[in-house]
Amino acid sequence: MTESKHASKSEAVKPEVVKSLDDNKIEIKRPKNRVAVGEQESFTIPEIPGFRTYLVTIDDPRRAGRKDKFEKAGYTPVLRRELYGSDCDKPDELDIVPIDSIDGHVIHGLRMKIPTEWYEEDQAKKVNKNRAVEAAVTTGEKIDVNKMLKAPVRSPDNYGDF
Numbered sequence: 001m002t003e004s005k006h007a008s009k010s011e012a013v014k015p016e017v018v019k020s021l022d023d024n025k026i027e028i029k030r031p032k033n034r035v036a037v038g039e040q041e042s043f044t045i046p047e048i049p050g051f052r053t054y055l056v057t058i059d060d061p062r063r064a065g066r067k068d069k070f071e072k073a074g075y076t077p078v079l080r081r082e083l084y085g086s087d088c089d090k091p092d093e094l095d096i097v098p099i100d101s102i103d104g105h106v107i108h109g110l111r112m113k114i115p116t117e118w119y120e121e122d123q124a125k126k127v128n129k130n131r132a133v134e135a136a137v138t139t140g141e142k143i144d145v146n147k148m149l150k151a152p153v154r155s156p157d158n159y160g161d162f
Helices: 066-072 080-084 116-139 145-149
Strands: 016-019 026-029 051-057 096-102 105-115
Touching: 051 066, 051 096, 051 116, 066 105, 105 116
Parallel strands: none
Antiparallel strands: 016 026, 051 105, 096 105
């Protein structure tokens, strides 16, 4: 196991809270060893060449229908052998992993994939939408953001094999 340059759980960073008696203001002093969440280590999975993967919550009642939304966008489930090779345990099963727990109920994530080209198209649409919204805010122009987000339904039938 590699050593992390970031603080471990036992080395949690606690901000110092200082209250000023003069004007009843509370000031929080920035800790010296603070590390942004996005810069901290997280678990990693092997990449699938030509695809982007995403872990989709599948049994969280607060997020019902997530798998269907991802499938409508062109994502397909990942088999364990696609990530870990054919010698792994249960290679023909879907890659489902526990990711959270709510009131003792384990929440699972299903690894799904989308061709990199489609992912990049979707990201470009989001960038274009954001730019249009920024421009509308600046100019006062009215726009229909919902029309900008509509995309064709993708499936293996109309885009070839995954």
